[in-house]
Amino acid sequence: MTDPLARTMPPGLELVSSRRFIEPTVDAWLPLRPGDRPRVTAGQSVVPGIPLADRLRDARLIDVPARPGGKPGDRWSAAPAARGGEGSRSPHPEGEILFETGGRWRIAIGEQHEAVHSPIEGIVREVRPGVGLVIRSAGSALWGVLALGDAARGRLEIATGADGELRPRSLDVGSAGAILVVGARIDAEALTRARAMGIRGVIVATLPGKDRRDYLASEARQRSSLHQVPAFGVLVLHGSQRRPIAEGAMRLLERLAGREVAIVGTPPALVFDPQGVPPEVDPPDMIHVRSGPLAGRRGQWAGFAGLRRFSGGTHLEAALVRFGEDAPIAMPIGDLERLT
Amino acid sequence: MSGEARAFYAMDLGVATTAVALVGRVAGRLRLLGALSLPAGAPADAVLAALTARFVASDPLLAAALQTESSDRWPRLTARSTPPVGLAVIAATERSLEPLVAAGQRTGWRVRSGSAERLDSLALSSLLLDRDVRTILVGAGEPAAADERNALGSLAALAAAAASRRPELTVILTGAMAEQAPRFAAAPDRPGEVLLGPAATAGAPPGTALRELLGRARGGADESRPAFALGVRALAAALDRRVEGIEIGLDGGVRVQAGPGRTDEPGNLQWSVHASGGLAPIEPDEASIDGVLAWSTVRLDRHRTRDRLRDLRLLPWGHVAGEGAAFRLAAARAAVARLVAATPELSALPPADLLVVSGGAFAVAPGPAIALAVADVVRRAGAVQLAYDHARLLAPLGTIGAAPQRLAVVADLASDLLVPLGSVIMPQGMRAGRSGGRLVVHGTAGSSELDLLPGGLELVDLPPGETAVAEFEFRDTVRLGTRGRHFAIDVAGGLGGLLVDLRDVPLRLPDRPDRRRELLAAWQGALWIGGEP
Numbered sequence: 060m061t062d063p064l065a066r067t068m069p070p071g072l073e074l075v076s077s078r079r080f081i082e083p084t085v086d087a088w089l090p091l092r093p094g095d096r097p098r099v100t101a102g103q104s105v106v107p108g109i110p111l112a113d114r115l116r117d118a119r120l121i122d123v124p125a126r127p128g129g130k131p132g133d134r135w136s137a138a139p140a141a142r143g144g145e146g147s148r149s150p151h152p153e154g155e156i157l158f159e160t161g162g163r164w165r166i167a168i169g170e171q172h173e174a175v176h177s178p179i180e181g182i183v184r185e186v187r188p189g190v191g192l193v194i195r196s197a198g199s200a201l202w203g204v205l206a207l208g209d210a211a212r213g214r215l216e217i218a219t220g221a222d223g224e225l226r227p228r229s230l231d232v233g234s235a236g237a238i239l240v241v242g243a244r245i246d247a248e249a250l251t252r253a254r255a256m257g258i259r260g261v262i263v264a265t266l267p268g269k270d271r272r273d274y275l276a277s278e279a280r281q282r283s284s285l286h287q288v289p290a291f292g293v294l295v296l297h298g299s300q301r302r303p304i305a306e307g308a309m310r311l312l313e314r315l316a317g318r319e320v321a322i323v324g325t326p327p328a329l330v331f332d333p334q335g336v337p338p339e340v341d342p343p344d345m346i347h348v349r350s351g352p353l354a355g356r357r358g359q360w361a362g363f364a365g366l367r368r369f370s371g372g373t374h375l376e377a378a379l380v381r382f383g384e385d386a387p388i389a390m391p392i393g394d395l396e397r398l399t
Numbered sequence: 400m401s402g403e404a405r406a407f408y409a410m411d412l413g414v415a416t417t418a419v420a421l422v423g424r425v426a427g428r429l430r431l432l433g434a435l436s437l438p439a440g441a442p443a444d445a446v447l448a449a450l451t452a453r454f455v456a457s458d459p460l461l462a463a464a465l466q467t468e469s470s471d472r473w474p475r476l477t478a479r480s481t482p483p484v485g486l487a488v489i490a491a492t493e494r495s496l497e498p499l500v501a502a503g504q505r506t507g508w509r510v511r512s513g514s515a516e517r518l519d520s521l522a523l524s525s526l527l528l529d530r531d532v533r534t535i536l537v538g539a540g541e542p543a544a545a546d547e548r549n550a551l552g553s554l555a556a557l558a559a560a561a562a563s564r565r566p567e568l569t570v571i572l573t574g575a576m577a578e579q580a581p582r583f584a585a586a587p588d589r590p591g592e593v594l595l596g597p598a599a600t601a602g603a604p605p606g607t608a609l610r611e612l613l614g615r616a617r618g619g620a621d622e623s624r625p626a627f628a629l630g631v632r633a634l635a636a637a638l639d640r641r642v643e644g645i646e647i648g649l650d651g652g653v654r655v656q657a658g659p660g661r662t663d664e665p666g667n668l669q670w671s672v673h674a675s676g677g678l679a680p681i682e683p684d685e686a687s688i689d690g691v692l693a694w695s696t697v698r699l700d701r702h703r704t705r706d707r708l709r710d711l712r713l714l715p716w717g718h719v720a721g722e723g724a725a726f727r728l729a730a731a732r733a734a735v736a737r738l739v740a741a742t743p744e745l746s747a748l749p750p751a752d753l754l755v756v757s758g759g760a761f762a763v764a765p766g767p768a769i770a771l772a773v774a775d776v777v778r779r780a781g782a783v784q785l786a787y788d789h790a791r792l793l794a795p796l797g798t799i800g801a802a803p804q805r806l807a808v809v810a811d812l813a814s815d816l817l818v819p820l821g822s823v824i825m826p827q828g829m830r831a832g833r834s835g836g837r838l839v840v841h842g843t844a845g846s847s848e849l850d851l852l853p854g855g856l857e858l859v860d861l862p863p864g865e866t867a868v869a870e871f872e873f874r875d876t877v878r879l880g881t882r883g884r885h886f887a888i889d890v891a892g893g894l895g896g897l898l899v900d901l902r903d904v905p906l907r908l909p910d911r912p913d914r915r916r917e918l919l920a921a922w923q924g925a926l927w928i929g930g931e932p
Contacts, residue, residue: 074449076440093524120521131560157524158560160553165520189564190528204713268705298713299706350710350717363449369720372929373763376437393438393716 068343071363072397075346075378078202080307080398081338085200086193087179088325089210093189094118094155094167096134098174101186105177105194107212107321112192115169121154125164129156132188135166155188176290178210178321179330198321199333201311203262203294206327207271208278211292213238213259215320215331217313221264221355222303227252234258238292238320240312244301247273250293254281260292260322262312262329264304264355271299292322294329303355307347307398310339341398346380351394353382361387406432406465407474408447409795411623414480415439415649415678415715416759418791419446421454422812423465429808431815432461434790436762438716478623478794482650483674485531486613488512489523489558490538491550498599499538499573502606504741506613507624507651507672508534509681515550520557527561527568534569534616535561541598543575555579567591569616573609574598604744614672623794624653628670630793630809631755632657633802635666637810643751644670644793645738645777647731647760649715652676652738656748669745676738678730678760679712690733693908694775696725696920715759724763725923728772731760735776750781750880755817757788766894767926770820771856775922778904780827781880782869782888785895786817819863821893826877827904829853836873836884838899843867849899856922857899861892869897895926 091097094115099105129135137152154168167189177194184193216237218225223242227249235257241249245263247270253261274293281288296308304312320331344360361379367389368374378395379387406423420434435450451470455462486508490496496514503510513526527535537558539547555572559582562570566589572580573596583593594616602608618625624646631644635657644655653672660666680687688704699707707726710717719727739746754773761769770785792812799805809816829835835851840859843866849857851873861867871879871886879886890897909915 071449073445074437074441076438078440088530090530093521093528118521120519130563132564157520158553158556160556165557167521167524187564189524191530267702268709269702298710300703300710350714351720354718368929371721371724372765372927373720373724374765375720375763376435391716391720393714393719396440 069360069362071378072344072346072360074363074376075392075395075397077397077399080201081311081333082200082202082328083333084198085196085323085326085328085330086184087181087196087210087323087328087330088191088193089175090191090325091187091189092118093157094169095189096153096155096172097186097188097192099183099186099192101183103183104181105183106180107177107319109177110174111177111194112175113172114175115167116171116173117169118167119169120157121166121168123164123166125159125162129159129164131156131158134188135164157189178212178290178323180332196323196330197332198330200323200328200330201308203296203327203329204298205266205295206322206324207266207275207293207295208260208324209290209292210321210323211238211260211290212319212321215240215312215315215318217316218242221306221309225249230256230258232256238262238322240304243303246270247277250274251277254278254288254291257289259290260294262294262296262322264295264297265299265301266293266295267299267301292324294322294327297349297354305347305349305355306357307339307341311336345398346378347396347398348380348390348394349396351390353390354394356382358382364389367391404474406470407476409790409792410443410447410475410477411791411794412443412477412479413439413623413648413759414482416762417441417443417446418759419443419450420790420792420795421450422792423461425461429811431790431792431812433457436759436791476795476798477621478626478798479619479621480623480648480650481618483507483509484533484617485529486510486534486536487527487529487532488536488538489526489554490514491547491554492516492544495538495540495544495547495599498606499536499609502599502609502613503536504673504675505606505671506610506617507653507674508613508617509674515554520553523554523557524561527558528565532568534571536571536573536613537576537579538573538599539575541574541601547575551576551579555582559583562591562593565591569594571596571612571616621798623648624651624672625670626797627653627757627794628655628657628668628797629805630795630797631655631670632666632668633796633806633809634755634793634813635659636806637813638753640752641749643745643754645735645754645756645773646788646794647676647678647734647738647756647758649679649712649759650674650677652734652758654738654742654745656745656751669748671742671745673738673741675741676734678715678727678734679708681712683708687733687737690736691726691730692912693915694732694736694919695729696916696923697722697729698916699726719763727760728764728768731764732772732776734760735773739777746779750779751783753784753786755786755788755793756820757791757793761787765927766818766820767896768923770823770893770895770898771923771926773820774823774825774898774900775906778825778906780825780878780904782822782824782890784822784891785820785893787820788816789818790816792816819891819893821861821895821898822890823898823900824869824871824879824888824890825900825904826871826873826879828875828877829873829901830875834874835877835901836871838872839870840890840897841868841870851899851901853901854903855901856925857901858895858925859897859899861890861896863893865892866890867892867897869899
């Protein structure tokens with residue numbers, strides 16, 4: 060009744076939560092709203108930069124007589140006769156059928172579009188007008204916990220160490236077009252400045268809620284302007300309270316430096332081409348610290364310790380973990396994880 | 400499950416916690432032999448194996464008698480918590496929308512809503528087409544009100560269009576909207592169901608019928624919160640007492656009130672599941688932050704509180720040693736407060752004799768601190784015994800399909816499955832500023848006397864298993880179940896002993912954060928030895 064994998068791992072280690080460190084592929088979701096026009100079809104191969112959809116920036120409703128054959132989600136365009144005296148040079152009104160009632164269609168329509176480009180190479184698995192589309196990536200994925208902004212693509216640059224912090228004045232215009240790894244945390248001002256300098260994205264261990272909110276407000280102001288803003292994505296790897304990038308993740312990012320990578324938002328992940336980046340396989344007794352004062356470090360499993368008393372008068376199931384040459388220390392099992 | 404099984408496992412597979420228990424037949428009756436809780440993510444089989452190994456090591460003779468070598472063939476009672484899923488609720492008017500939303504919220508859905516009165520068709524379509532929405536509820540009164548009638552056709556057309564684009568959606572049409580069902584004619588390849596339901600206010604009490612339908616539409620047969628409710632009802636019947644149950648998990652909470660019933664019929668049962676009763680909301684709003692700050696003994700500003708709540712949601716078992724445990728208990732208090740506020744109909748029922756708390760939210764704190772946390776938030780004048788479902792058995796036992804067998808198993812295990820936290824006596828109406836009277840506790844080891852100081856929290860040492868009579872003589876008339884000045888109350892001991900809670904009902908705390916924290920830390924410090932503020 061035990062986990063078959065447990066036979067190859069030290070006793071007790073199977074009680075530690077496990078998750079996949081790198082997914083061989085990811086189904087990236089791009090939400091669409093009623094009126095947005097998909098420009099790809101299911102089964103189609105896509106490469107980075109190919110337009111996936113035209114997003115309506117000023118969607119509104121119109122009411123037109125229904126015609127035979129249309130159904131919700133279909134595209135609608137005005138027949139030439141319906142365009143009155145505007146002539147053939149007038150813009151061709153086009154929209155999406157929402158529903159029919161009383162012999163009339165409600166159409167989502169608008170004039171201003173912005174193109175959404177694919178950040179990754181892959182195959183379109185599903186297209187649902189007004190709902191979203193799914194692309195199965197050709198590349199592998201490193202999970203984050205949160206992504207803000209757009210899906211974005213660029214070459215990966217390491218700007219700071221795993222426990223570093225990037226200040227606004229440290230940003231360099233030479234990083235335009237890059238996705239920067241910026242260490243433990245970043246503030247909203249640095250994010251806003253990075254976007255303004257043409258940087259394509261940021262990968263960070265943690266983003267405090269206040270900076271998240273300030274950045275999103277700044278982005279909303281940018282989007283309300285008439286011109287299209289370049290794609291800029293933020294991938295948060297671990298959470299909200301400051302901590303370094305986990306050792307395993309940092310080692311992978313260092314190996315990806317200089318290569319083209321992409322940030323996707325749903326699910327939040329960094330997508331990369333695994334060619335030339337062979338996976339590092341953890342030894343069977345390797346354990347990673349995911350929370351607590353030692354978050355980010357990795358050590359060796361030294362045994363299940365049972366129920367232990369920890370600070371604050373708490374009694375928790377614990378494990379012994381050895382860091383380097385130091386003596387093993389007892390840590391709550393909830394602070395640990397296995398990466399497979 | 401066979402009634403004659405030598406032993407069985409009970410498993411409560413939560414979103415954050417995997418809790419397993421081993422129950423065996425010893426000397427003709429079922430006994431709890433061990434329990435283990437670990438963060439979710441470890442394979443359940445591995446957790447069962449670890450629990451069994453511990454049991455074998457601690458009692459090899461009993462283990463041999465139960466034949467643990469064949470433990471992989473023992474029955475398993477499994478309850479699972481599934482994260483709340485999205486329910487989009489739409490109606491013609493705000494007035495008709497309100498009871499529909501309430502029904503959704505009381506059955507554990509994550510509700511998003513809109514009315515044709517407030518939103519245009521584009522916004523309503525976007526709401527229904529959102530990927531997080533799994534079920535749509537379109538409702539109207541029965542019969543439709545005058546201000547609804549004109550909009551029913553277009554609202555049904557809009558919902559039918561969304562359902563045709565998302566055939567996986569379950570559609571529920573209630574009240575007069577059920578007449579629009581032909582628009583939703585099920586295509587042969589449409590996996591989503593179309594259900595017709597009663598109006599939002601139908602049933603006794605109003606709303607019951609729709610809540611039953613929504614509950615069925617949401618959960619599987621082994622869903623843990625409905626099972627917890629059935630477990631509490633069986634406990635009420637087994638103990639012949641009124642029992643209240645409160646379970647707080649990461650993604651939601653449930654509050655249950657169950658009566659003992661009679662020999663020929665089960666006791667009455669009322670319960671309500673709320674996504675808002677979860678330990679850590681998906682996106683903490685300002686009210687959630689206020690709620691946690693109000694109970695926090697840890698010095699935190701709003702931003703850091705929000706960050707900690709977000710991280711608590713990401714890693715519910717992360718950083719729970721030290722200060723993290725105190726923060727987690729503050730979040731648990733806030734969750735109980737939200738659940739109590741969301742269930743006024745249960746607060747209006749007669750007070751329970753026994754209040755049972757359960758769920759991963761309380762897994763880290765010691766028993767006495769849990770007792771205080773509950774007394775802080777569930778404030779009803781009277782006397783109540785508190786207990787903790789420490790092995791998280793009630794939900795798995797609630798999954799036993801046959802009610803008589805469920806009752807028999809719960810009755811057999813009643814003395815094992817609950818850890819007594821203590822008794823709380825909470826008078827209401829004491830006048831501030833002077834001695835409010837005198838308490839004499841007559842226990843088996845003698846009597847002790849206490850001066851009753853209004854606004855205070857008095858602790859009387861009364862260990863688990865002990866009983867006593869608490870004799871109160873108040874200077875003024877107070878409410879303690881009934882109104883009066885002299886009371887003699889039978890009390891039972893527990894990890895927290897007897898808590899004589901002379902604080903205000905409801906509790907009033909200082910407005911200044913530092914003074915409030917000091918006061919909360921002082922109360923908690925007395926019951927959480929070694930705890931950090």
